[in-house]
Amino acid sequence: MIRSSRLLPGLLIAAAMVAAPLIAPPPALAADEASGDAIAEKYAALLERDYVYPETGKRYAAALRAGIKAGRYRTLSGEALGSAIDADVNAVAVDGHLRLRIPEGAVSAPAGPGSAAPAPRPVKPPVEQGGWIAPGIAFVRFNVFPNDAAVTAEAAKFMADHADAKAIIFDIRTHNGGGLEQMDVIFPWIFDKPTRLVTMATRASVDAEGGSPIDGIASMRMVKGDAGMVTREHWVTPNGDKRLKGAKIYVLTSGASASAAEHFALTMKSTGRGVLIGAPTAGANHFGRGEDIGGGYGAFIPVGRTYDPKTGKDWEGDGVQPDIAVAPADALVRALTELGVAPAEAKTLSDAYMPKWPMERRRPRAAKPSGG
Template identity: 80%
Template sequence: MIRSSRILPALLLAAGMAVGPILAPPPAYAADEAGADAVAEKYAALLERDYVYPETGKRYAAAIRAGIAAGRYKALSGPALGEAIDADVNAVAPDGHLRLRAPEAAGVPAAAAAAPGGAAPVRRPPKVPVEQAGWIAPGIAFIRFNVFPQDAAVTTAAAKFMADHADAKAIIFDIRTHNGGGLDQMDVIFPWLFAEPTRLVTMATRASVDARGGSPIDGLASMRMAKGDAGMVAREHWATPNADTRLRDAKVYVLTSGASASAAEHFSLAMKHTGRGTLVGAPTAGANHFGTGEDLGGGYGAFIPVGRTYDPGTGKDWEGEGVLPDIAVAPADALVRVLTDLGVAPAEAKTLSDAHMPSWPMERRKPRGAR
């Protein structure tokens, strides 16, 4: 994982659901001028010091400090404060991971507190890391990942899935509702799929962050040092084959959507760049930058992007644009397309797709505070 204990909570934070427009804070919050400005200033200082692109980090900091000087944050707290700061940051340059996490009002979820009239958000069952793993049709294995978590049990389950389905003629990875995480599960999947050591993607951390031991990918066994751009420390993510050759020629499909974010996009680019997997669905979320979570005090937190992941051949990352599918179809139709391509009858493919439809949204999330 991308130094799991340091990066995962932040990536999950960044993948949270969007909330409503800026409103006055609910009565459960006590407006605290010094507290609001202190939270904003700490966020500004961290972005200025650590953001992956130094000049952009300075511009973010300047925008937040202008907000402090203008008194825009003084009467705000809770989600309303986060909404206001996010709006100022996104006005400088959108970033798919920049999102200030606000504390919840007494017993009221942040999304509900910020929604018009305090309306409750849509309630869904808790999102679990892995769903519906197994044989979806003869010779065809299926697994849905909603997140790549810091969880040894999930890593073990991913490894077991690969071993249990090592005789598959095709594997379908459904990441249409996958919001991020780290590398742990990827690093037990990839060794089954490649016949020789293979460079997957390159990850570059801001050099000043790396120098003080702040890189979330330093020390990972699947990483190799590489030559990078000035001011950055580059490492390449590699797949090292295991001894079992049964899946080397299996077809691999990856189902994508606008909700496939961060580590899900890393997985997608690795499959696409190497030509090992076929991406089917919609462009992914466009949230590229990796980083760490930071405590801003008062129950507030933020994700600070300190690096970027990119195609080692082109140098291009997916920020804003997303990873483009090889076969573009509506995400809801992606599984039908794959199953029919694999020889399943259309009617049966539709029935199987309906039975394996994700319960979470598959649309790209609008950044909170975006104007």
């Protein structure tokens, strides 16, 4: 049986693992339900049924079923199974969100007798270092946009507390994805008129079954779109406070800025409301929902895409390109100097505000070096 749960639009699997780690297979689970072949078939069925591009979904499913027939997954589990399945899927078409999520127990098990289990992965806080970084300049780092009312309230409070800023720097260099809730309390402060931001199109069959992760969100407006898709536009309605409407906005980006972070970045770039500084983003465009496929395994199934309404182009594979290209580690220095901070002071501040988390694009599982 395939069990599903709605997740945030565009939630990157890495972020999902932080927010809701998987547990090992329950003892009562029949062995054949968690076998490599069973996991691959369930994954194939979901991709065939729901993937944003139906023909590609069929090709993914065919590749996985060919792997089952060839016996490639039969004796595999954990990381080995994930690597084999990911390799076969990526050989068809690379998608920045497709990655088999393996049971946490399979990751943390000791390598052998006498071996110590790896230390638990540190959990990134959703928001870091929000406040005044220099006179008149506010700074905040978002690591994820979660479905969490407390984080939404924190984002709203940051904007209200810094409504007199002459500039705001949003650091999304370590932002791995999420939803729209925090964006929808940030944008009304910085836009001076109702503005169409991006377009989001969901596979019609998924939407008809109530499976769209963006259905019912107040900032989304239904419009006519491509055949086979249900299309909505993301809009911002300004609030009544005009203090930040003319503030300068800078957005710091890296190859780790993924999914909902890229939605944020494209919004700033395509509307001209903000300046992107750093490196191209991760190139993980397709939004979707998480699926439990048994045995502690899970998958994120992309069911839609987000794109620039003016060009019709999305950022899958390519990322959102910065307006000012610099190494991610130097992005804050550049933003501060653009705002008139002396270079030496900007460097000191950048060192104090340097993220502790990776700022590089995630490598496919199959690309990991041996033993990595």
